[in-house]
Amino acid sequence: MSKVLGIDLGTSISKMATIVQGEPKCLESREGSVLVPSVVALTKNNERLVGILAERQAITNPKNTFHSVKRFIGRRYSDPEVQKELKLLSYETRKRADGGVEIKFGDKWAAPIEISAMVLQKLKLDAEEKLGGKVPAAVITCPANFDDSQRKATKAAGEIAGFKVLRIINEPTAAALAYGFGKKANQRIIVYDFGGGTFDVSILNTAPDTLEVIATGGEPHLGGRDVDQRIINWVVDQYKKEEGIDLAKDPLALQRLKEASEKAKIELSSAQETEINLPFITSDSSGPKHLLYKLSRPQFENLIRDLIDRSINRIATTIDEAKLTKSDIGEVVLVGGTSLIPAVKEAVKNFFGKEPNKSINPEEVVAMGAAIQAEILRAKEEGRAPEGDIKSVLLLDVMPLSLGIETLGGVNTVMLNKNTTIPTAKTQIFSTAADSQTSVEINVLQGERPLAQDNRSLGRFILDGIPPAPRGMPQVEVAFDIDANGILTVTAKDKATSRTQSIRIEGSVGLSKEEVEKMKREAELHAEEDKKKRESIEVKNQADSLVYLAEKSLRDAGDKISADIKKEIEDKIAELKKVKEGDNIEEIKAKTSELSQTIQKIGAQMYQQSQPGAGKKEGPDTEEGKYKEK
Amino acid sequence: MKEKQNESLNDKKIEDLERQKNEYLNSWKRERADFLNYKKDEAERMNGMVIFIGGAVAMKILPILDNLEIIEQKIPEDLKKDENVKGILQVRKQISELLKSLKVIEIKAIGKKFDPNFHEAAGEESKEGIEPGIVIEEIKKGYLLDGKVLRPAKVKISK
Numbered sequence: 001m002s003k004v005l006g007i008d009l010g011t012s013i014s015k016m017a018t019i020v021q022g023e024p025k026c027l028e029s030r031e032g033s034v035l036v037p038s039v040v041a042l043t044k045n046n047e048r049l050v051g052i053l054a055e056r057q058a059i060t061n062p063k064n065t066f067h068s069v070k071r072f073i074g075r076r077y078s079d080p081e082v083q084k085e086l087k088l089l090s091y092e093t094r095k096r097a098d099g100g101v102e103i104k105f106g107d108k109w110a111a112p113i114e115i116s117a118m119v120l121q122k123l124k125l126d127a128e129e130k131l132g133g134k135v136p137a138a139v140i141t142c143p144a145n146f147d148d149s150q151r152k153a154t155k156a157a158g159e160i161a162g163f164k165v166l167r168i169i170n171e172p173t174a175a176a177l178a179y180g181f182g183k184k185a186n187q188r189i190i191v192y193d194f195g196g197g198t199f200d201v202s203i204l205n206t207a208p209d210t211l212e213v214i215a216t217g218g219e220p221h222l223g224g225r226d227v228d229q230r231i232i233n234w235v236v237d238q239y240k241k242e243e244g245i246d247l248a249k250d251p252l253a254l255q256r257l258k259e260a261s262e263k264a265k266i267e268l269s270s271a272q273e274t275e276i277n278l279p280f281i282t283s284d285s286s287g288p289k290h291l292l293y294k295l296s297r298p299q300f301e302n303l304i305r306d307l308i309d310r311s312i313n314r315i316a317t318t319i320d321e322a323k324l325t326k327s328d329i330g331e332v333v334l335v336g337g338t339s340l341i342p343a344v345k346e347a348v349k350n351f352f353g354k355e356p357n358k359s360i361n362p363e364e365v366v367a368m369g370a371a372i373q374a375e376i377l378r379a380k381e382e383g384r385a386p387e388g389d390i391k392s393v394l395l396l397d398v399m400p401l402s403l404g405i406e407t408l409g410g411v412n413t414v415m416l417n418k419n420t421t422i423p424t425a426k427t428q429i430f431s432t433a434a435d436s437q438t439s440v441e442i443n444v445l446q447g448e449r450p451l452a453q454d455n456r457s458l459g460r461f462i463l464d465g466i467p468p469a470p471r472g473m474p475q476v477e478v479a480f481d482i483d484a485n486g487i488l489t490v491t492a493k494d495k496a497t498s499r500t501q502s503i504r505i506e507g508s509v510g511l512s513k514e515e516v517e518k519m520k521r522e523a524e525l526h527a528e529e530d531k532k533k534r535e536s537i538e539v540k541n542q543a544d545s546l547v548y549l550a551e552k553s554l555r556d557a558g559d560k561i562s563a564d565i566k567k568e569i570e571d572k573i574a575e576l577k578k579v580k581e582g583d584n585i586e587e588i589k590a591k592t593s594e595l596s597q598t599i600q601k602i603g604a605q606m607y608q609q610s611q612p613g614a615g616k617k618e619g620p621d622t623e624e625g626k627y628k629e630k
Numbered sequence: 631m632k633e634k635q636n637e638s639l640n641d642k643k644i645e646d647l648e649r650q651k652n653e654y655l656n657s658w659k660r661e662r663a664d665f666l667n668y669k670k671d672e673a674e675r676m677n678g679m680v681i682f683i684g685g686a687v688a689m690k691i692l693p694i695l696d697n698l699e700i701i702e703q704k705i706p707e708d709l710k711k712d713e714n715v716k717g718i719l720q721v722r723k724q725i726s727e728l729l730k731s732l733k734v735i736e737i738k739a740i741g742k743k744f745d746p747n748f749h750e751a752a753g754e755e756s757k758e759g760i761e762p763g764i765v766i767e768e769i770k771k772g773y774l775l776d777g778k779v780l781r782p783a784k785v786k787i788s789k
Contacts (some may be wrong), residue, residue, distance in 0.1 A: 060754050280703075
């Protein structure tokens with residue numbers, strides 16, 4: 001069984017993924033990054049550099065650093081769009097004899113496919129080094145709007161790189177595959193791909209086992225770089241207004257500002273506010289100047305609002321062109337680094353009125369989908385089941401809801417969390433809540449709510465014959481065991497007597513999908529109030545334990561403590577007992593803390609009495625004796 | 631006759647069950663082995679993770695150090711002799727030490743031949759007496775994490 005690669009060959013960045021233990025996983029390059037710049041360079045010593053290394057030397061070698069080659073692959077030199085793109089390049093190009101584009105590569109001329117092949121070859125070598133074996137085959141992705149000639153050229157690039165190209169698939173199709181779409185027929189999926197330099201939107205239609213692209217739209221020059229530029233422009237404008245200095249004219253300052261802007265953009269994806277802090281950014285006749293601006297998320301969103309709107313308008317046009325309406329769209333998938341910006345996610349969500357799919361890293365999702373496709377095709381060729389399919393042979397279920405037991409105060413104490421893979425087992429020790437309690441009732445619960453009464457009771461049983469003992473002393477071991485068929489056995493065992501009682505719950509562990517969803521929804525809905533209720537019970541339980549401890553300590557101390565301390569503690573106990581009946585949590589907490597402070601006096605007084613001169617003789621065997629200062 | 635038929639049916643059943651048993655046993659062994667291997671991999675991954683987290687922390691600290699270095703460069707020499715300023719600049723040393731403890735080591739760039747494995751070119755300049763392709767100025771220091779490039783040094787090179 002050989003390894004396969006899924007490759008997202010991007011205009012500016014490429015990524016690769018393979019299948020590891022049945023799951024798609026992106027691979028890092030030798031330089032340690034999943035994101036590999038689609039850049040090739042030929043140095044003055046005729047050394048070929050690919051990826052990040054090529055990018056690092058680009059500024060000193062512009063004529064022989066080749067980027068954005070994907071924009072020319074399989075296209076005609078005379079194409080007006082190609083002509084427009086050519087003007088943006090730092091390297092030399094010309095018309096090839098067959099009408100395509102040719103690139104000056106050192107002292108010879110190369111076709112765009114040769115340069116793309118160098119990127120693919122690097123990915124192949126890096127993957128082989130990482131995986132420790134040959135990676136002979138790959139699936140490569142291309143934009144949905146690539147024509148036949150561009151697809152053929154992409155395939156040829158793969159073959160030059162030494163791959164057996166199993167298939168060229170559309171980038172949006174790969175993203176949809178990564179999410180496992182395409183199994184249901186007649187579903188329409190929108191893939192919103194907002195990358196570093198390009199924006200694409202595609203509409204897919206599913207038929208059993210196929211995904212067909214029915215419409216595409218986008219903008220060839222709209223992406224994360226524009227977002228960064230907006231922040232830079234904002235800072236430059238502010239600074240000009242306040243200090244009268246144009247930072248854009250100072251290359252060193254601009255370089256620092258570029259880095260700080262990208263960092264600010266990333267930080268604003270999780271934080272509400274960020275700081276752009278650049279001391280000694282420049283200087284004038286008065287001396288050094290510093291830069292310190294705060295940028296809030298709403299401010300940032302205003303800066304890029306029109307870029308987001310442009311992308312949303314593109315979706316609307318594409319849906320129109322496909323003669324569909326928003327309501328026809330079943331699923332929305334987010335792709336590309338720029339779609340990590342919260343305002344972008346929000347805009348897509350608001351446009352469709354539904355949550356887009358974003359659980360798979362949008363920067364990696366295309367390569368991952370390509371890897372899934374590659375594994376399926378390769379397995380077919382080798383006459384085996386695809387690696388990820390092992391799950392369909394040995395299907396391991398997960399528990400849809402948590403299982404637990406009811407404990408003191410009606411709390412649901414979870415034993416097995418939801419989403420645990422079964423078969424599984426767990427054991428935990430519990431104890432009694434009252435002195436001389438000789439039996440415990442085990443109430444088996446299913447659900448996510450913290451209070452027992454809000455969950456489903458699967459069954460209950462009583463373990464009796466526990467020898468009378470103070471509360472907290474007996475050890476009752478409760479074991480949950482759920483087998484591969486979902487049959488739950490709950491056993492309770494008194495460790496002192498080994499008396500055992502158990503219950504076997506069949507069938508009822510499994511609920512219909514609707515029931516499970518309903519219970520999960522309810523748990524979410526009541527999360528806040530449940531938290532409060534649970535806290536209230538915990539505070540009361542704590543108070544209860546302390547009252548018990550205080551009373552016990554008083555009994556144990558007997559007449560070793562003075563009457564006034566005894567009275568003080570008894571009063572505090574009475575006060576706590578009184579507030580415990582009510583629902584004022586803060587008051588219970590306060591009284592608990594007071595009692596806890598007061599009972600320390602028992603110990604303090606008893607130790608005092610044991611000190612020399614306090615009536616107790618010092619002896620070498622006492623603890624005090626051992627630790628006495630010499 | 632019937633007995634024989636039954637016997638052969640039983641044999642077939644036994645054979646089937648045996649095959650099934652072996653299949654299950656082997657799958658189980660495989661699963662156990664996978665799990666044990668996974669645990670080993672996980673331990674290795676955790677080690678890598680510790681270094682990686684150190685790197686991630688370092689990446690957050692580096693911009694502060696960068697700024698302190700710029701401050702140190704820009705402060706006029708006579709001011710640098712002031713004890714108060716000296717004290718403040720001592721913090722830079724403290725941060726450098728902290729990074730070393732996270733296995734983050736500075737890349738020496740000045741005077742070296744430009745190497746994209748460790749350096750990122752930010753500009754070119756002709757400089758008398760220096761052959762082309764040599765790092766002549768460090769705009770931002772580069773760092774290695776456990777021997778691998780954490781951040782390349784941003785440099786100016788001779789033309």
